[in-house]
Amino acid sequence: MNATAARTEATGKVSIIMFSGTADKFIPLGVLAQAAAAMGIQVNIFVTGFALRGFTKTHQDLPFPAEFAAMAPALEKGMQAAHVASWDAMLRQAKELDAKVYACSMMAGVMGLKKEDFSDLIDDVVGAATFLQQSENGQTLFI
Amino acid sequence: MNATAARTEATGKVSIIMFSGTADKFIPLGVLAQAAAAMGIQVNIFVTGFALRGFTKTHQDLPFPAEFAAMAPALEKGMQAAHVASWDAMLRQAKELDAKVYACSMMAGVMGLKKEDFSDLIDDVVGAATFLQQSENGQTLFI
Amino acid sequence: MNATAARTEATGKVSIIMFSGTADKFIPLGVLAQAAAAMGIQVNIFVTGFALRGFTKTHQDLPFPAEFAAMAPALEKGMQAAHVASWDAMLRQAKELDAKVYACSMMAGVMGLKKEDFSDLIDDVVGAATFLQQSENGQTLFI
Numbered sequence: 001m002n003a004t005a006a007r008t009e010a011t012g013k014v015s016i017i018m019f020s021g022t023a024d025k026f027i028p029l030g031v032l033a034q035a036a037a038a039m040g041i042q043v044n045i046f047v048t049g050f051a052l053r054g055f056t057k058t059h060q061d062l063p064f065p066a067e068f069a070a071m072a073p074a075l076e077k078g079m080q081a082a083h084v085a086s087w088d089a090m091l092r093q094a095k096e097l098d099a100k101v102y103a104c105s106m107m108a109g110v111m112g113l114k115k116e117d118f119s120d121l122i123d124d125v126v127g128a129a130t131f132l133q134q135s136e137n138g139q140t141l142f143i
Numbered sequence: 144m145n146a147t148a149a150r151t152e153a154t155g156k157v158s159i160i161m162f163s164g165t166a167d168k169f170i171p172l173g174v175l176a177q178a179a180a181a182m183g184i185q186v187n188i189f190v191t192g193f194a195l196r197g198f199t200k201t202h203q204d205l206p207f208p209a210e211f212a213a214m215a216p217a218l219e220k221g222m223q224a225a226h227v228a229s230w231d232a233m234l235r236q237a238k239e240l241d242a243k244v245y246a247c248s249m250m251a252g253v254m255g256l257k258k259e260d261f262s263d264l265i266d267d268v269v270g271a272a273t274f275l276q277q278s279e280n281g282q283t284l285f286i
Numbered sequence: 287m288n289a290t291a292a293r294t295e296a297t298g299k300v301s302i303i304m305f306s307g308t309a310d311k312f313i314p315l316g317v318l319a320q321a322a323a324a325m326g327i328q329v330n331i332f333v334t335g336f337a338l339r340g341f342t343k344t345h346q347d348l349p350f351p352a353e354f355a356a357m358a359p360a361l362e363k364g365m366q367a368a369h370v371a372s373w374d375a376m377l378r379q380a381k382e383l384d385a386k387v388y389a390c391s392m393m394a395g396v397m398g399l400k401k402e403d404f405s406d407l408i409d410d411v412v413g414a415a416t417f418l419q420q421s422e423n424g425q426t427l428f429i
Contacts (some may be wrong), residue, residue: 003222003385006415011424014418014426017171017175017284019168019171021210021211024212024335025305026338027335027393028303028305028334028335028428031392031414032303032414032418035414035415035418036415036418037379038415039348039415039419041418044159048171048327049167050167050208050211050214051171063210063211064210064212065336066210066352067307067308067349067350067351067352068307068336068349073334075397077379078395078398079396081357081396082392082395082396084392084396106168106225106227108219109221109225110218110224110225110227111218111224112221113219127178127222128174128178129174129178129181129182132157132175132178132179132182133182134185135282136155137155138282139282139421139424139425140157140282140284141284141303141426141427142171142284142285142286142428143428153421155426160314160318160427162311162314163352164353164354191314191359192310192313192314193351193354198294205381206353206354207353207355209352211311246323249317249368249370250313252368253361253364253367253370254361254364255366270321271318271321272321272325273316273326275300275318275321275327277315277324278425280298281423281425282299282375282425283300283427285314285427285428285429
């Protein structure tokens with residue numbers, strides 16, 4: 001693979017089911033969405049489960065995974081030193097390149113969240129069947 | 144996307160490697176399997192690792208993720224209020240629509256589980272190579 | 287499916303984004319990589335996040351998931367009794383069958399890891415865009 005090939009526009013589709021609610025998992029969400037969208041890949045994200053907590057207007061606190069809690073300060077420092085953008089900044093870049101972000105209607109209901117409770121990162125609230133249909137004939141990741 | 148398109152039968156294949164053993168992850172397993180099967184998508188599930196504990200006849204207790212343990216009672220209440228079916232009820236619906244559920248032979252051996260130890264949710268005990276072959280030319284999720 | 291079909295060479299491609307850093311998740315990494323490579327499937331692995339800790343020369347300790355810590359001794363005993371190879375032995379077998387393992391350049395930078403800090407399991411240090419391009423038209427798992 002060379003740099004020229006790397007600049008070629010892609011034609012694929014990547015769908016991400018974002019379920020995990022610990023802070024660390026939002027980094028690959030942002031990186032993958034931003035990198036794929038920049039390559040011309042269509043990105044659809046379906047937010048469900050504990051991950052919905054990262055998409056409310058009230059910015060609920062995202063816990064660090066229990067097993068790696070001691071590493072949190074060093075990692076945060078490393079992110080700043082490496083000038084890595086925050087996950088939501090990366091997601092906004094992906095959205096400017098036409099990535100779509102949906103909240104799961106069922107889990108929103110279970111958690112008592114209405115459409116107006118979500119931040120502007122959420123494009124719409126939809127059901128799992130709608131998302132599965134959008135993700136057909138592409139790759140789907142479960143984070 | 145409109146309602147008519149949403150009713151169109153799908154032709155794809157979704158394979159799920161179910162590894163995680165915390166209670167929360169069984170909800171997306173049930174929802175995705177049920178929704179995909181209802182759309183006419185072929186669903187194959189390969190249960191391995193800690194997730195095998197959810198498929199034994201003795202109903203081993205599934206722990207809540209450490210980081211969100213405090214949210215468990217509210218979520219359970221929300222599931223009941225929203226009339227969300229249990230994960231195994233959703234899986235049974237998927238199985239009536241021809242979804243298949245396999246236990247991983249290697250991890251069953253490691254955990255000392257024999258075919259007769261599994262509930263009737265498990266169709267067969269197979270190896271990873273068999274599952275990989277079944278999942279070819281489709282999408283595969285790792286939960 | 288019969289044994290003859292099972293021996294047929296596959297033509298697919300499986301890409302794995304290895305993010306999780308708990309010890310248990312390295313078993314499916316090894317099993318899936320080894321089984322897929324043995325079937326003739328092209329395997330690309332992109333190691334990022336906490337999983338990078340398993341690929342350094344200094345063999346950093348991989349914690350067991352908090353919820354299942356009490357099960358660790360029994361599982362280790364079961365692995366030995368069932369003669370299951372270690373995850374890195376399985377990964378080496380996969381690499382002999384042409385599987386490739388890459389470290390994520392961004393997260394390596396965040397964690398202060400240089401190319402020479404990684405064990406010989408790592409073939410190269412690359413960015414997310416390079417990996418996404420390699421994984422096109424195949425299946426991708428996020429572990």
